[in-house]
Amino acid sequence: MDLNERLNHVFYPRTIAVIGASAAPGKLGHACVASLLEAGFRGRIYPVNPSANEVLGLTAYPSVGAVPGEIDLALIVLPARLTVAAAEECAARGVSATIVISSGFKEVGTEAGLGLQSKLRDIASRSGMIVIGPNTMGVVNPRVNLVASFQSTLTVARAGNVAVATQSGGMCIHTVHALTNHNMGISKAIGLGNRCALDFDDIVTYFLDDDETRVIVLYLEGLQQPRRLMKVVRDGVSRKPVVVLKGGREEASNRATLSHTGALAGRYPLYKAAFTQSGMITANNTTELVDIAKALTLQPPAAGGRVAIFCVQAGLGIVAADRCRELGLKLADFSPTTKKQLRQLIPPLNAIDNPVDVAWKSNYFNDSHAILKTVMGDDGVDTVAIAAIFWEANMPLMRAAIEIAREYSKPITVCLDSPGGTADHWINALEEGNIPTYPTPERAATGLASLVRYGQVLRC
Amino acid sequence: MDLNERLNHVFYPRTIAVIGASAAPGKLGHACVASLLEAGFRGRIYPVNPSANEVLGLTAYPSVGAVPGEIDLALIVLPARLTVAAAEECAARGVSATIVISSGFKEVGTEAGLGLQSKLRDIASRSGMIVIGPNTMGVVNPRVNLVASFQSTLTVARAGNVAVATQSGGMCIHTVHALTNHNMGISKAIGLGNRCALDFDDIVTYFLDDDETRVIVLYLEGLQQPRRLMKVVRDGVSRKPVVVLKGGREEASNRATLSHTGALAGRYPLYKAAFTQSGMITANNTTELVDIAKALTLQPPAAGGRVAIFCVQAGLGIVAADRCRELGLKLADFSPTTKKQLRQLIPPLNAIDNPVDVAWKSNYFNDSHAILKTVMGDDGVDTVAIAAIFWEANMPLMRAAIEIAREYSKPITVCLDSPGGTADHWINALEEGNIPTYPTPERAATGLASLVRYGQVLRC
Structure with missing residues (x-):
């Protein structure tokens, strides 16, 4: 069994033992069992504690050896000095993987801590048992409702x-x-x-x-x-x-x-x-x-670093442009054809240079779509950022962005600024359309720059 | 009346005329009246439109001249070419201030635009009437429920x-x-x-x-x-x-x-x-x-740039420290007395250097208080940043921070990381205690650095 197969036991365990499980709230060994239950883990949970009969309604076992059946994953939540024996016991019992939550190892910088840690490493290499940590918070896999950690907020x-x-x-x-x-x-x-x-x-x-x-x-x-x-x-x-x-x-x-x-x-x-x-x-x-x-x-990686910026409020476009340039992106120069088409699509008061000021057209789906399509089709444009304040009336632009994103493989990111949760519906719609949405123009630019960077990585 | 007194008419108007008010939804002149109503403005609103009898239930007037009584503030929401006459009329009518929402002035870069703008400026200087804009979104003053703008989301x-x-x-x-x-x-x-x-x-x-x-x-x-x-x-x-x-x-x-x-x-x-x-x-x-x-x-300005960082999770403290140094702050060196006291207060596994790792003590109010107090009392410490993951059990540290902030004039900022709104109660409690709270360690450091910077400004 190679390491990847064995790691499947960590992320898709059927059974979990919590060594050091405790019935006393406030203890880490209590919190670990509570998190597993709260997340709704569907496999078996075995609390291990020599002095408890049950923990949070689950039958407790005095030792790892006493647990019936196979253990895919064991959480060790004991004082450092007791972990080595517990890990030995796990290895002997044929446990696939252990997570050593306990601290008090190399990180404390003492001989004793170093010694304990190297003993854990030896057990792992001798037995083939996976040992995660020590001094770790654990693992999470929402697909199988797994929160193997003391931190119950991870259930979100x-x-x-x-x-x-x-x-x-x-x-x-x-x-x-x-x-x-x-x-x-x-x-x-x-x-x-x-x-x-x-x-x-x-x-x-x-x-x-x-x-x-x-x-x-x-x-x-x-x-x-x-x-x-x-x-x-x-x-x-x-x-x-x-x-x-x-x-x-x-x-x-x-x-x-x-x-x-x-x-x-x-x-x-x-x-x-x-x-x-x-x-x-x-x-x-x-x-x-x-x-x-x-x-x-x-979003897909970008074929280059030439960005077109659309804004509904010019200020947000300028701020997005500043950040794009700070990140090494270039504001695309539009072709004469693109400029000519934009001049027909956008009222004379608005800017047809890059950033493109879409104001007054953002409330019309067809116009917004035509403007985006014109720029998307320009060979000198690799990526697009859109920056707008939320206002229900100008959301047709967002609908157009969702449509356009499906038609082209050029990446798009969006800043959709809004107070409270007022734009959640639109943010969800954009992200269901695979368009990442950010609360500030600069953050939309950061997202875009990473798509440009990953494109470079792929071409290297 | 000096400019400041006249600006009071902008921010505390008793009466507002909306010139170009429209009964047609989708028009800016409609949105401006709607925002005023939605915000709950308590003064009189006079829609001005020669071809409407009412707008959103309010009696409309054919001209500024026809409005009965004094006008403190007029919003002009007309095509650019009509604004000058409207502004002239406002000045003649004795209006204190106008907000010219309309665009089509200097920003379009044409002779015509420049000309219209300089005419507005002349009216302002001749009459003493305040002219805001042109090409502006307006003004907001939540204390008097004033949203004089087309953007209705400002009512939040x-x-x-x-x-x-x-x-x-x-x-x-x-x-x-x-x-x-x-x-x-x-x-x-x-x-x-x-x-x-x-x-x-x-x-x-x-x-x-x-x-x-x-x-x-x-x-x-x-x-x-x-x-x-x-x-x-x-x-x-x-x-x-x-x-x-x-x-x-x-x-x-x-x-x-x-x-x-x-x-x-x-x-x-x-x-x-x-x-x-x-x-x-x-x-x-x-x-x-x-x-x-x-x-x-x-928070008050800081007396210097020497920061003490407290963390409940070491990683967050390290990230906060990185950002502090990036911003030119210095991690404080604790005095021998402080170190000695911290050694007594903090378990041996935790770090007593700066950043101070408060873990395991964060769930005890008295211990957290004593740890914070020890460091706050160190003459080599000017400011404090605290970085923690939300977990109900370690919030006693936050209670201690609120207490300590009252006792010392050294500024504090807090990163309280949490999913969804789970920590809102604590964020509110901290901010009612005047402690600014941020979702990431770096942003808490940015806040702190500005307090250091303002302290420098005051000492210059």
Whole structure:
């Protein structure tokens, strides 16, 4: 059984043991069982605790050995000093995979912590049992209602196409929340923690092969063997895009990352160069990570970096143009034919240069459609960004965008600004039409730039 | 009557005439009356239209002259060529102020457009009547239920302390929406449009004197006489902060800004230097504009740039630290006393360096309070950022933050990440305690940096 097959036991377990399950609310071992139940996990859950008969209504077992039947996945939620014995027991019992939630390993920087961690690694390599962590928040797979974590808010995650792997558990939770808040679902999420036996290259290999994953998103602080990940990405990035945010970019943060998951963060420029060479798309912050994932999930890569911008309010078009240029995109020069056609379609008060000011025509579907089609058909235009304030009356432009997106393979992103949830209906309609929608013009430009970048990666 | 007194007629009108009011839905002149009604404006509204007897249930008048009683504010929503006569009539009728919504002036770049605009300017200077625009979206003042604009979504604006003035109407609407979405209210908002007779220096002077305004937010594309605004800001910025976003920062966007509101955007580095010298706080994008306004509205300026970061999940602390350093802040070095005290308060597995990892203590109010107090009391710490994932159990830390914020004058910002509206209760509690709250660690850092920057401005 290769690693990918074994990882299926992590993400599609039939049975889960929670070692250190507790009946006492407030304990992590209680929260883990609660999350599994709250998410509606349909397999068997076996709480393991020598001094409890039941946990949250489930029969508890005194030891891993006492659990009846096979265990696909075990969560270890014990004090660090007890984890090695528990992992040994799991391996002996034939458990396929364990997630070591417990902390107190390499990240504390002591001999004892290092020693415990290397024992976990030895167990993994000896037995073939997958060991995730230690010091991790766990894994999530909404398709099978799996939240194997103490963090119950992860039950909000919807099934989608973004795979998330992070070094930090907090950043995994944050990324899942943020994707959810931005109308996206995840295929899988995993906190790798200290990565004693399962590292980024392993999980990226798995996600590259995973049919439910369209985009891979990584948050990492440092890598012991960067070349392994770079090779996996270089070999696989033509199949799906890999987006990365690195924490500990600034020298002085490194002390913190060292004590976090036990890896020196290293010099960012070197990392960034390596990321870029391997074909990854780098994000500068958590917002970009989400915005880029959204664009790459929904839209095709761009054939080039020449952007046409449509706006219903000129100011938003100017702001979008600023951001496009900041990101290295070029405002497309329209052909004389395009200009001539636009002059016929757009009232004399509006701008027919790029950005195109669609105002007064945005409330007519046919006009909006003709304007978009004219520009989409221009060979000098590779991609399109649309920026508008929500106003029910000018939504025919959005309907036209949905139509046009189906007709052309040139990527589109949209800024649809609105207060409260007033434009949710339109945002949903756009995204069901595979058009990623953002609350600001700059964020729509960030999404577009990642489609241009992925196009470059594919042509390399 | 000085300009500030006359501007009170714009923001607190007792009577409003809508010249070009229309009974036909879809027309701007219809939308303007509808917005006034929808917002619940309590004064008199006089639709003016020679061929209508009523508009939306209100008696219509054939001309400005036929309107009974005084007119504080007139909205002109006519084709450009008819605006000059309408403005003349308003001046003759003794109207205090007009908002020229109509476009077709300097921004179209024709002789005719320029001519019409200079005629409007002449009327304003001859009569003393305030003329806003032309080519503007109007004004908003939630305290008197005033939405004098075609954009009905502006009725969502809540009364608050941020004053907004923009060159672009779209950016005014966007900023009001965004502030609302981020739990903030506005004191007033105004689209200045082509600024034929009322410019940024006038409105900033007014906002500096306005008791309901705590922070002034500007979006501009270019200035004919930058020195006038710079002088007003330099003289007044010690009373309240002025935040600015410039559109048309990139050279090639300038053509668009020229055709937008008739002003060449100019070279950004020159503008930025001038902004900084006059004591403005510059934003790089619309998200920063909102994040900075939020921090400055709720928190005091910082005495210096040494930041302490608290996190409940180490990854979020690392990301916050990266952003702080990117923004020129320094991670504070704690005194030996602080470190000693932290060592007693925090379990050995957690980091007591900066960022401080509060995990496992965040669910105890007394411990969280003691940890925050220890660091707040350190003379080497000027400001504090807290970054946490929402989890009901670790909200005692947020309660402690609210308490601490009351005891110290050192500014605090918080990242409280959460899915959907799950943390709204806590976000509201924090913000009622004057602690600005953000969805990502980086945005909390951006808010904090603006408090440091405003502190510098005040000490200059």
